[in-house]
Amino acid sequence: MSQIGTEAHPLRVAVIGAGPTGFYAAEQLLGRKDLVVDVDMYDRLPTPYGLVRYGVAPDHQKIKSVTAVFDRTAAHPRFRFFGNVEYGRHLTLDDLTGHYHQLVFCTGAQTDRPLGVPGEDLAGSYPATEFVAWYNGHPDYTQHRFDLEQEVAAVVGVGNVAVDVARILLRSTDELARTDIADYALETLRESRVKEVHMLGRRGPAQAAFTNPEIQELAELPHADATALPDEVQLDELSQGVVERTRDHTTMKKVEILQGVAARAPQGKPRRLVLRFLVSPTELLGRNQHVHGMRLVRNRLEATSAGTLVARSTGEVEDLPAGLVFRSVGYRGVPLPGVPFNEKWGVILNDKGRVLDPETQEPRKGLYTAGWIKRGPSGVIGTNKPDAAETVANMRADLEQDLVLSPDHPQAEAVAALVRERQPHAFSYADWRTLNEIEVARGRAAGRPRVKFTRVEEMLAALGR
Amino acid sequence: MNIEHVLAQKGGQVYTARPDQTVREVLAQLAAHNIGALVVVDDRVRPLGIISERDIVRAAVRDEALFGRPVRQLMTRDLITAAPGDDLRVVAHTMTERRIRHLPVVVGDRLAGIVSIGDVVKAQRDQYEGEIDMLEARVATEHP
Numbered sequence: 370m371s372q373i374g375t376e377a378h379p380l381r382v383a384v385i386g387a388g389p390t391g392f393y394a395a396e397q398l399l400g401r402k403d404l405v406v407d408v409d410m411y412d413r414l415p416t417p418y419g420l421v422r423y424g425v426a427p428d429h430q431k432i433k434s435v436t437a438v439f440d441r442t443a444a445h446p447r448f449r450f451f452g453n454v455e456y457g458r459h460l461t462l463d464d465l466t467g468h469y470h471q472l473v474f475c476t477g478a479q480t481d482r483p484l485g486v487p488g489e490d491l492a493g494s495y496p497a498t499e500f501v502a503w504y505n506g507h508p509d510y511t512q513h514r515f516d517l518e519q520e521v522a523a524v525v526g527v528g529n530v531a532v533d534v535a536r537i538l539l540r541s542t543d544e545l546a547r548t549d550i551a552d553y554a555l556e557t558l559r560e561s562r563v564k565e566v567h568m569l570g571r572r573g574p575a576q577a578a579f580t581n582p583e584i585q586e587l588a589e590l591p592h593a594d595a596t597a598l599p600d601e602v603q604l605d606e607l608s609q610g611v612v613e614r615t616r617d618h619t620t621m622k623k624v625e626i627l628q629g630v631a632a633r634a635p636q637g638k639p640r641r642l643v644l645r646f647l648v649s650p651t652e653l654l655g656r657n658q659h660v661h662g663m664r665l666v667r668n669r670l671e672a673t674s675a676g677t678l679v680a681r682s683t684g685e686v687e688d689l690p691a692g693l694v695f696r697s698v699g700y701r702g703v704p705l706p707g708v709p710f711n712e713k714w715g716v717i718l719n720d721k722g723r724v725l726d727p728e729t730q731e732p733r734k735g736l737y738t739a740g741w742i743k744r745g746p747s748g749v750i751g752t753n754k755p756d757a758a759e760t761v762a763n764m765r766a767d768l769e770q771d772l773v774l775s776p777d778h779p780q781a782e783a784v785a786a787l788v789r790e791r792q793p794h795a796f797s798y799a800d801w802r803t804l805n806e807i808e809v810a811r812g813r814a815a816g817r818p819r820v821k822f823t824r825v826e827e828m829l830a831a832l833g834r
Numbered sequence: 835m836n837i838e839h840v841l842a843q844k845g846g847q848v849y850t851a852r853p854d855q856t857v858r859e860v861l862a863q864l865a866a867h868n869i870g871a872l873v874v875v876d877d878r879v880r881p882l883g884i885i886s887e888r889d890i891v892r893a894a895v896r897d898e899a900l901f902g903r904p905v906r907q908l909m910t911r912d913l914i915t916a917a918p919g920d921d922l923r924v925v926a927h928t929m930t931e932r933r934i935r936h937l938p939v940v941v942g943d944r945l946a947g948i949v950s951i952g953d954v955v956k957a958q959r960d961q962y963e964g965e966i967d968m969l970e971a972r973v974a975t976e977h978p
Contacts, residue, residue, distance in 0.1 A: 431972060431975070431976075432968075432972075434971070434972070434975040435968070435971055437975065438971060576921070611924055614927060614931075615923060615924060615927045617923065673915075673916070673917060673920065674913070674914040674915055675914055675915065675916040675917075675920055675924070675925050675928050675937065676924050676925070676927065676928035677916070677917070677920040677921055677924045677925060677928075678924075679917065679919075711842065711846055713846070713946070714838055714841060714842035714918075715842075716842045716843070718845065718846055719843055719845065720843065720844060720845040721843055721844075722843070725845050725846065727846065730845055730846065730847045743842070743843055744839045744840075744842045744843045745838055745839045745842045746839075747835040747836065747839040747961075748835055748960070748961050748964050748965075749964050749965055749968050750964070750968060751963070751964035751965060751966075751967035751968040751971070752835075752960055752961055752963075752964030752965070753964065754963070754964060754967055755959070755960040755963045755964060756960060759960075
């Protein structure tokens with residue numbers, strides 16, 4: 370049995386990434402009664418919570434209440450937060466392996482998957498994630514500009530991110546003004562001329578990834594009439610078969626909602642949502658380097674040997690005029706310096722959370738991963754809890770085998786001094802609590818959950834630094 | 835959740851067999867890697883069939899000379915395969931109903947990985963656990 374993990378020699382762990390997975394991992398590491406663990410959490414942004422702050426939509430505040438759980442973890446006396454400290458920039462892999470017994474990378478999936486069609490980089494065509502980060506006040510995106518002068522927008526994809534983008538475009542400014550949306554985004558959206566949003570799904574209604582509460586909400590917006598084409602929301606025979614075989618009531622309900630939308634008469638609301646299925650863009654059409662539409666091909670469904678349904682082109686095309694395009698067909702992880710990456714799946718090369726050496730396929734001692742950068746983007750926030758638990762269980766098993774790093778400087782103060790030297794503007798959790806109070810107070814005055822700081826300099830100034 | 839999210843956390847290595855390898859060699863590989871089946875591939879990594887521990891156990895009962903025979907004589911050729919974007923729920927149903935324990939995953943005509951029923955069940959369990967956790971947290975904040 371290892372000596373590490375005692376009061377005299379605590380197990381020192383660095384968690385890279387302060388999103389939900391980072392907090393779930395920290396919670397499980399700190400929750401062991403029989404083991405003394407120090408957790409230092411790093412994030413390249415000054416603020417914690419990752420996608421809960423910068424991904425979850427501003428009009429979905431209830432989902433953000435999960436941060437109360439994260440705050441409880443952060444209150445543990447052996448937890449420290451170093452915000453505004455970027456792995457690979459302020460601290461290298463060697464720095465961390467010199468100070469910790471174990472590292473766990475929880476950096477999420479930060480880029481969009483490309484559509485892979487000509488014209489996707491035309492002006493006016495944007496990754497949905499950039500729009501999401503922008504309206505949520507992510508410091509890296511405050512300078513982004515989105516051309517909302519266009520009347521018709523197309524959102525490619527039918528996941529919950531696509532639904533968020535469509536909903537934010539279709540909400541009235543009065544509705545958004547009650548949320549914690551970034552102030553600059555609220556001003557831009559106030560001037561928005563977008564009247565019509567088309568959401569495009571490659572497969573049928575039964576295969577759409579959005580969840581029922583999300584699509585129901587989108588279909589009932591106060592200022593937008595939702596429509597769908599009756600023949601596109603019909604349940605084809607193959608989908609009917611799958612839904613019945615798997616007794617998938619959730620999907621049956623989803624199709625019912627969509628058929629209800631198709632049967633509905635417009636109520637004369639100022640904006641319009643058009644839900645489309647069984648169509649794929651084959652090309653974005655440009656004029657003067659700006660997108661002005663897209664060519665769509667109609668698909669039909671085909672069954673695979675595994676019983677799933679895939680989209681096949683029928684060759685039948687149509688052109689959809691749209692001056693604004695958001696691409697939302699999935700996220701992908703970004704490689705981290707010095708950490709083996711699995712290009713095929715866009716994740717850190719790992720076996721159930723243990724980072725592997727690409728040559729030998731054997732675990733790299735002391736290196737672990739959890740969350741979306743481990744398995745790819747899937748599930749809800751809570752899915753990352755069992756995922757992190759699996760990784761932490763393997764960290765624990767390796768510790769029992771003495772398979773941990775032997776850092777030269779295992780003292781908590783040594784790494785804190787190094788961080789101060791490399792990044793004088795690091796943020797502690799106490800700093801965040803102060804910022805949080807100011808944000809909430811600013812919001813209270815305006816009848817909003819909070820008014821976010823969106824620039825790092827602003828945050829520093831608010832702390833008197 | 836899709837099949838690719840299961841494959842992404844299983845390392846980069848896919849263990850395979852060649853059709854002319856002997857059953858004895860396959861058994862050694864299954865034991866060495868602690869796995870239950872190997873996909874049999876050609877030299878361009880296109881799947882030709884699959885051979886599982888069950889196939890070997892069943893055949894060994896009636897065939898004393900089994901272990902020296904080439905895999906191609908024993909493997910299942912009628913392959914059911916999945917694609918990375920396939921929905922986990924549907925695949926889980928197919929595996930349960932048809933009593934398949936191992937499913938090769940194919941991109942184009944090349945083998946990209948293999949998922950076991952254990953992988954699929956665990957991924958589904960994690961998904962449901964996560965959803966329940968979120969719902970409980972929400973109820974707790976709304977009705978403290």
